[in-house]
Amino acid sequence: MRVAYYSxxxxxxxxIADYSALLLPALAERIDVDVVRRRSRRRRRRADVSxxxxxxxxxxHGWIVEALRRRPGVVVLHDFVLHHLVxxxxxxxxxxxxxxxxxxxEAGPVGRMxxxxxxxxxxxxxxxxxxxxxxxxxxxLASATGLIVxxxxxxxxxxxxxxxxxxxxxxxxxxxxxxxxxxxxxPEGRTVIGCYGHLNPAKRVPQLLEAFAxxxxxxxxxxxxxxxxxxxxxxxxxxxxxxxxRAGEDVIGLDYVDEARLWSxxxxxxxxxxxRYPTMGETSGxxxxxxxxxxxxxxxxxxxxxxxxxEAVVKVPVGEEEVRGVADALELLVREPELRTRLGDxxxxxxxxxxxxxxxxxxxxxxxEEAAGGNAVRNAFLHEIALAAHETGLAADGHALSDVAARVxxxxxxx
Amino acid sequence: MRIAVxxxxxxxxxxxxxxxxxxxxxxxxxxxxEVELVTLPFxxxxxxxxxxxxxxxxxxxxxxxxxxxxxxxxxxxFPSYVVRHPNKIVWLLHQFRQAYExxxxxxxxxxxxxxxxxxxxxxxRLDKVSLGxxxxxxxxxxxxxxxxxxxxxxxxxxxxxxxxxxxxxxxEYGDFxxxxxRIDRAKRVELLIDALxxxxxxxxxxxxxxxxxxxxxxxxxxxxxxxxxxxxGRVSKxxxxxxxxxxxxxxxxxxxxxxxxxxYEAFLSEKPVVTTTDAGGPLEVVGxxxxxxxxxxxxxxxARACAWLRDxxxxxxxxxxxxxxxxxxxxxxxxxxxxxx
Numbered sequence: 001m002r003v004a005y006y007s008x009x010x011x012x013x014x015x016i017a018d019y020s021a022l023l024l025p026a027l028a029e030r031i032d033v034d035v036v037r038r039r040s041r042r043r044r045r046r047a048d049v050s051x052x053x054x055x056x057x058x059x060x061h062g063w064i065v066e067a068l069r070r071r072p073g074v075v076v077l078h079d080f081v082l083h084h085l086v087x088x089x090x091x092x093x094x095x096x097x098x099x100x101x102x103x104x105x106e107a108g109p110v111g112r113m114x115x116x117x118x119x120x121x122x123x124x125x126x127x128x129x130x131x132x133x134x135x136x137x138x139x140x141l142a143s144a145t146g147l148i149v150x151x152x153x154x155x156x157x158x159x160x161x162x163x164x165x166x167x168x169x170x171x172x173x174x175x176x177x178x179x180x181x182x183x184x185x186x187p188e189g190r191t192v193i194g195c196y197g198h199l200n201p202a203k204r205v206p207q208l209l210e211a212f213a214x215x216x217x218x219x220x221x222x223x224x225x226x227x228x229x230x231x232x233x234x235x236x237x238x239x240x241x242x243x244x245x246r247a248g249e250d251v252i253g254l255d256y257v258d259e260a261r262l263w264s265x266x267x268x269x270x271x272x273x274x275x276r277y278p279t280m281g282e283t284s285g286x287x288x289x290x291x292x293x294x295x296x297x298x299x300x301x302x303x304x305x306x307x308x309x310x311e312a313v314v315k316v317p318v319g320e321e322e323v324r325g326v327a328d329a330l331e332l333l334v335r336e337p338e339l340r341t342r343l344g345d346x347x348x349x350x351x352x353x354x355x356x357x358x359x360x361x362x363x364x365x366x367x368x369e370e371a372a373g374g375n376a377v378r379n380a381f382l383h384e385i386a387l388a389a390h391e392t393g394l395a396a397d398g399h400a401l402s403d404v405a406a407r408v409x410x411x412x413x414x415x
Numbered sequence: 416m417r418i419a420v421x422x423x424x425x426x427x428x429x430x431x432x433x434x435x436x437x438x439x440x441x442x443x444x445x446x447x448x449e450v451e452l453v454t455l456p457f458x459x460x461x462x463x464x465x466x467x468x469x470x471x472x473x474x475x476x477x478x479x480x481x482x483x484x485x486x487x488x489x490x491x492x493f494p495s496y497v498v499r500h501p502n503k504i505v506w507l508l509h510q511f512r513q514a515y516e517x518x519x520x521x522x523x524x525x526x527x528x529x530x531x532x533x534x535x536x537x538x539x540r541l542d543k544v545s546l547g548x549x550x551x552x553x554x555x556x557x558x559x560x561x562x563x564x565x566x567x568x569x570x571x572x573x574x575x576x577x578x579x580x581x582x583x584x585x586x587e588y589g590d591f592x593x594x595x596x597r598i599d600r601a602k603r604v605e606l607l608i609d610a611l612x613x614x615x616x617x618x619x620x621x622x623x624x625x626x627x628x629x630x631x632x633x634x635x636x637x638x639x640x641x642x643x644x645x646x647x648g649r650v651s652k653x654x655x656x657x658x659x660x661x662x663x664x665x666x667x668x669x670x671x672x673x674x675x676x677x678x679y680e681a682f683l684s685e686k687p688v689v690t691t692t693d694a695g696g697p698l699e700v701v702g703x704x705x706x707x708x709x710x711x712x713x714x715x716x717x718a719r720a721c722a723w724l725r726d727x728x729x730x731x732x733x734x735x736x737x738x739x740x741x742x743x744x745x746x747x748x749x750x751x752x753x754x755x756x
Contacts, residue, residue, distance in 0.1 A: 001527070001532060048529045366536055366539070370536045372529035372532065373528065373529030374536070377466070377530055377533045378537075380462060381537075385467060403474075407470070407499070408470075410499070410544065411470065411473050411497060411541055411544050412466075413466060413533075
């Protein structure tokens with residue numbers, strides 16, 4: 001089977017590029033994969049099925065959605081909320097009409113009016129803080145002959161949005177930690193808590209800093225490591241000042257680091273924190289790397305994160321008690337090395353189990369095989385049953401045939 | 416209790432699975448249950464027929480019969496477990512192996528077209544749903560349970576089925592190796608024929624029928640076995656017991672077999688078993704140099720194993736008796752006790 005594979009790839013800095021870099025070799029061991037490059041004019045070999053990785057970043061995924069429009073195929077839906085992507089592909093290209101249409105498709109006349117407000121500058125951009133209310137996933141779903149999702153959370157959302165095609169839930173694959181991770185120099189005698197990845201408001205950095213400030217009052221030997229580029233407009237110095245935290249002493253902030261350094265800093269922490277709200281339905285490559293390394297994790301109890309096994313991560317609800325909850329979770333983990341070990345062992349087992357690369361690649365092959373030939377199989381199966389019903393004179397609207405239809409829904413091919 | 420035992424039948428073909436189903440019915444009846452064997456013909460080709468024929472089981476209504484409820488359904492092998500019942504137990508003899516470990520082998524069925532691959536996946540999905548809804552899953556061997564776990568993620572308790580009832584006995588350790596079972600490629604009788612080609616002092620009797628018989632008889636002639644290989648065809652229970660009673664040892668080395676009753680039948684006749692390292696289920700039963708010999712799947716190795724048993728009568732008898740002790744522990748009382756627990 002031949003698959004046309006559309007995805008951002010390194011050196012693009014995106015979690016989905018990293019994801020594909022990890023998955024592709026394992027997939028190519030099992031099926032014929034034709035990786036499609038952006039702006040490639042090479043004549044493509046005929047593929048049995050096309051696979052499109054769709055995320056929320058218009059720069060990384062705009063060209064992929066355009067390809068999807070031209071030839072429907074299986075969509076790997078990395079985010080359910082695609083408002084930013086759609087806004088970038090419409091308003092970002094001076095296509096106000098496209099945005100109006102997308103919002104109307106999503107929310108009817110009210111959506112269209114809101115979009116007008118955004119275009120006219122009288123309503124704040126919806127993608128900044130109301131994207132989850134208007135996910136704008138409709139176009140991607142309409143062109144998807146099947147969906148691969150990473151969580152039950154997103155599967156529920158796509159079903160609630162009315163998607164009726166096949167959905168395969170496939171875990172995020174796990175990396176094998178590099179065998180030779182270089183150590184990093186950090187102040188000695190400190191318990192290191194690490195937060196990694198692009199630091200945007202959804203990562204709850206201010207809340208994490210508040211929780212850390214509470215923790216430091218009780219456990220001053222702790223150190224917070226923030227590793228990742230800061231989202232434009234996010235200022236941490238005022239937060240440090242307000243909370244009495246000393247940059248470089250209590251909190252060490254670093255910009256984007258390459259993959260090798262990322263592993264080094266992940267290895268350097270005793271506890272990894274990855275908070276999230278709101279969630280766009282995304283997974284976290286950082287969390288999966290931390291699982292692989294056997295690092296105890298504190299995550300928000302939302303979306304995909306909430307589905308991680310309880311024995312491997314500590315989940316903190318988002319809400320009024322979030323800051324205290326994070327501080328308490330961190331304190332518990334700092335105080336109890338045995339608990340950290342237990343969580344870390346369980347985390348590693350999860351990474352090596354359901355997130356194992358080979359297992360994930362097999363699940364992809366199964367999904368792609370079903371997608372490529374599933375309709376033909378289903379049609380042939382239904383044709384045979386319909387023929388038997390016709391030959392025996394079963395009425396199309398009778399009870400007998402509706403019973404047959406119910407049984408087909410239970411166990412028949414395709415969903 | 417009113418129980419329906421569900422098993423498919425391939426018209427004009429009879430093998431171990433049929434024997435097990437019928438025996439299960441008999442044994443349940445002996446224990447005062449009201450039991451019926453429910454069966455449908457199964458044809459798995461061409462193409463989507465494997466699905467539509469399997470689907471027939473789904474259309475059955477076994478919740479009650481003639482106004483009285485059926486309390487329990489015990490399904491056995493693919494596709495009978497597609498049947499729908501609120502109290503469904505599966506005693507899995509095997510899945511549709513062409514969709515699993517036999518795929519992309521000469522015994523496979525599904526080609527490399529998108530339709531062929533998707534059809535195989537559709538069988539997997541059917542298994543996941545229909546086995547997943549069972550109240551309890553038993554597998555006839557660790558091999559079958561492992562395959563089930565690998566392919567569907569479902570866990571089954573291992574519950575071997577006792578061998579068929581025959582007048583088992585041991586009269587002698589004669590001069591022939593016995594092969595019992597349906598003669599098709601998967602049973603790999605060819606390896607025994609080739610072993611006889613490698614050692615001209617060996618003799619064998621092949622009991623059973625199947626589509627590969629003509630080819631194997633031709634092969635025996637080609638190898639110049641000159642009557643050292645006898646194809647006995649389908650034999651009666653009495654004749655089979657006689658063959659077991661008189662043979663030197665029993666050869667049983669199918670490719671990655673699910674379970675196979677033959678080793679236990681051999682043991683009840685106090686005969687050791689020659690099998691191969693890739694035989695699957697039989698390896699759970701045949702202990703190397705304990706109840707038989709486990710050798711590489713080559714004609715020379717099989718020939719050496721058979722000749723060794725002939726040349727070492729004490730060990731042959733001792734291992735046969737050790738097998739008998741193991742086989743006698745496998746009782747219907749225990750099996751039914753667990754099934755109905």
